[in-house]
Amino acid sequence: MAVLELRQISKSFGAIRALENVDLTIEAGEVVGLMGDNGAGKSTLVKIIAGNFPPTSGKILIDGEEVHFTKPVEARRKGIEIVYQDLALCDNLTAAANVFLGREIKRRVGPIRYLDHKAMYERAAAIFAELKSETRPRDLVMRMSGGQRQAVAIARTRLSDPKLVLMDEPTAAISVRQVAEVLDLIRRLKETGHAVVLISHRMPDVFAVCERVAVLRRGRKVADKKIADSSPEEVTALITGALQEA
Amino acid sequence: MSESAERRSVADIADVTGLQTEKGFRRIINTQPFWVLVALVLICILMGSISDTFLSERNLFTTTRNFAFMAIVALGMTTVIVTGGIDLSVGSIMGLSGIMAGITLAAGYPVWAGLAACLLSAMAAGAVNGFLIAYLRMSPFVVTLGMLAIARSLALVISNNRMFYEFGPDQALFIAIGGGSTFGVANPFWVLIILTLVFAWLYRYSTWGRYVFAIGGNSEAAKLSGVPVERVLMSVYVVSGLTAGIAAFLMVGWLGSVTNALGQTYELQVIAASVIGGANLMGGVGYAVGAPIGAALVEVIRNSLLLAGVDPYWQGTFLGAFIILAVLLEKVRGRRGE
Ligand SMILES: Nc1ncnc2c1ncn2[C@@H]1O[C@H](COP(=O)(O)OP(=O)(O)OP(=O)(O)O)[C@@H](O)[C@H]1O
Numbered sequence: 001m002a003v004l005e006l007r008q009i010s011k012s013f014g015a016i017r018a019l020e021n022v023d024l025t026i027e028a029g030e031v032v033g034l035m036g037d038n039g040a041g042k043s044t045l046v047k048i049i050a051g052n053f054p055p056t057s058g059k060i061l062i063d064g065e066e067v068h069f070t071k072p073v074e075a076r077r078k079g080i081e082i083v084y085q086d087l088a089l090c091d092n093l094t095a096a097a098n099v100f101l102g103r104e105i106k107r108r109v110g111p112i113r114y115l116d117h118k119a120m121y122e123r124a125a126a127i128f129a130e131l132k133s134e135t136r137p138r139d140l141v142m143r144m145s146g147g148q149r150q151a152v153a154i155a156r157t158r159l160s161d162p163k164l165v166l167m168d169e170p171t172a173a174i175s176v177r178q179v180a181e182v183l184d185l186i187r188r189l190k191e192t193g194h195a196v197v198l199i200s201h202r203m204p205d206v207f208a209v210c211e212r213v214a215v216l217r218r219g220r221k222v223a224d225k226k227i228a229d230s231s232p233e234e235v236t237a238l239i240t241g242a243l244q245e246a
Numbered sequence: 247m248s249e250s251a252e253r254r255s256v257a258d259i260a261d262v263t264g265l266q267t268e269k270g271f272r273r274i275i276n277t278q279p280f281w282v283l284v285a286l287v288l289i290c291i292l293m294g295s296i297s298d299t300f301l302s303e304r305n306l307f308t309t310t311r312n313f314a315f316m317a318i319v320a321l322g323m324t325t326v327i328v329t330g331g332i333d334l335s336v337g338s339i340m341g342l343s344g345i346m347a348g349i350t351l352a353a354g355y356p357v358w359a360g361l362a363a364c365l366l367s368a369m370a371a372g373a374v375n376g377f378l379i380a381y382l383r384m385s386p387f388v389v390t391l392g393m394l395a396i397a398r399s400l401a402l403v404i405s406n407n408r409m410f411y412e413f414g415p416d417q418a419l420f421i422a423i424g425g426g427s428t429f430g431v432a433n434p435f436w437v438l439i440i441l442t443l444v445f446a447w448l449y450r451y452s453t454w455g456r457y458v459f460a461i462g463g464n465s466e467a468a469k470l471s472g473v474p475v476e477r478v479l480m481s482v483y484v485v486s487g488l489t490a491g492i493a494a495f496l497m498v499g500w501l502g503s504v505t506n507a508l509g510q511t512y513e514l515q516v517i518a519a520s521v522i523g524g525a526n527l528m529g530g531v532g533y534a535v536g537a538p539i540g541a542a543l544v545e546v547i548r549n550s551l552l553l554a555g556v557d558p559y560w561q562g563t564f565l566g567a568f569i570i571l572a573v574l575l576e577k578v579r580g581r582r583g584e
């Protein structure tokens with residue numbers, strides 16, 4: 001059964017039609033690339049899946065069951081994790097505090113529950129090590145490089161065992177070496193049965209890890225095909241509109 | 247092995263004081279409360295050498311008591327400022343809740359009933375602020391400015407412009423709570439110490455404290471992460487009302503009487519204390535110890551000017567200059583940090 005099924009999803013922001021009748025199905029353990037020009041509607045689509053806002057029309061099914069998310073926590077409870085394009089971090093908090101924001105590790109003494117800083121620092125350090133990131137758990141996000149911030153945002157998805165991870169341009173701000181780490185992470189997620197949606201403008205990334213690519217153009221899905229049956233040239237043509245549909 | 251264990255324990259101590267990166271002493275000296283404390287100590291040494299009365303037991307007793315009221319309210323104010331808000335209504339809430347305490351006690355009810363009337367009315371006013379700001383997304387400045395007028399006017403209506411100085415059967419106890427001392431230290435100062443420890447703990451170890459800072463840093467991100475932003479934001483204004491109510495209760499006991507003018511223009515001093523103590527008006531930064539340290543500086547300077555024989559009419563000028571100076575200092579420090 002499909003982990004995620006979108007049926008005829010449309011979204012309008014006032015007069016702007018950001019998405020029009022988009023269908024998308026994602027199977028367990030599948031890695032799907034989502035591509036499209038700036039403003040094509042990619043972020044809008046993943047934000048709808050992650051429960052940031054509801055679609056204007058259309059249905060969302062998780063494991064075959066229709067869902068109506070009203071806030072991101074509900075999507076998270078259904079096993080959907082997301083890395084936002086703008087990362088959505090609190091600059092004034094440490095890396096570890098950001099990773100655990102909204103799901104802090106607590107200890108209990110009698111009736112009093114308090115934050116277990118040590119456990120959170122250690123867990124965050126372990127996740128950063130796994131991501132082969134230089135990020136230190138105690139550093140303030142304010143003083144971090146773009147790549148370190150990205151690592152913090154990605155680390156947030158590693159706290160749970162999600163069914164589906166949505167990554168909105170997770171490799172936009174990072175070095176070649178770190179891109180390789182993120183792609184490795186995506187492969188590992190796939191091996192362990194997690195599905196991933198990867199939004200990227202970088203053709204090589206998509207062709208390296210995805211088995212399927214979907215292309216959005218001006219809010220419509222214009223292609224959805226196996227990577228094996230496509231080529232970077234074809235996808236580029238689909239994104240720009242040189243090729244109408246495939 | 248033992249060295250790393252030692253390092254760990256040093257880091258853990260550093261953890262207690264805030265949310266920053268550098269460890270131990272280096273971390274502490276990078277905070278505004280530390281430098282204000284240094285300034286405070288220098289001023290005290292200077293004043294002590296110039297004036298015989300400044301470091302006298304009598305003067306220290308009154309000074310600590312005087313700034314305790316301000317600092318208690320500043321703890322709530324600091325929390326509000328950390329979320330990126332402001333509470334202009336604290337002075338008026340003190341007036342309203344002080345009158346509520348006075349009228350309840352004067353009617354012959356016991357002291358706990360007076361305390362309940364005082365704190366509940368203060369929290370109710372804070373809850374109205376919080377509701378409008380958190381759920382209707384109104385500007386904290388406008389809402390609390392409105393409450394500044396409303397609470398003061400309600401104090402006037404409820405008191406019918408009377409002064410209360412007879413506090414019923416528990417009069418002696420009530421006066422002793424706010425006006426008395428324990429082990430040679432004024433009771434309000436004890437309350438301040440306890441509340442400062444409570445707030446320091448909450449900032450550091452509670453999810454609520456963590457969320458307060460997260461909201462001040464990036465409320466949008468906090469919301470996306472599942473932080474109950476509205477609930478926390480509302481609670482912050484209730485807490486600010488509560489601290490104003492606690493200060494009012496103690497202050498009325500100390501003064502031995504209450505009129506609707508209690509706490510008038512107090513918001514100015516309280517905001518000054520918070521900001522001088524390192525609370526950043528842009529949100530996201532603030533210190534529990536900053537409230538008493540900032541309040542102490544404000545009071546010590548006021549006291550020093552008095553002892554130096556400066557006309558009290560100048561006090562507002564100095565206070566205003568200090569608020570501006572503190573914000574300027576923060577700006578300069580922020581720029582250096584980049
Ligand atoms: N909250 C919003 N309010 C109004 N319009 C919006 C909002 N979010 C997105 N849009 C509009 O919807 C369209 C799609 O935007 P979206 O962010 O999904 O594009 P994208 O494919 O992610 O682009 P990019 O590659 O630049 O990230 C754009 O025209 C954008 O202006």
Ligand SMILES: [Mg+2]
Binds near residue numbers: 042043085168
């Ligand atoms: Mg986008």
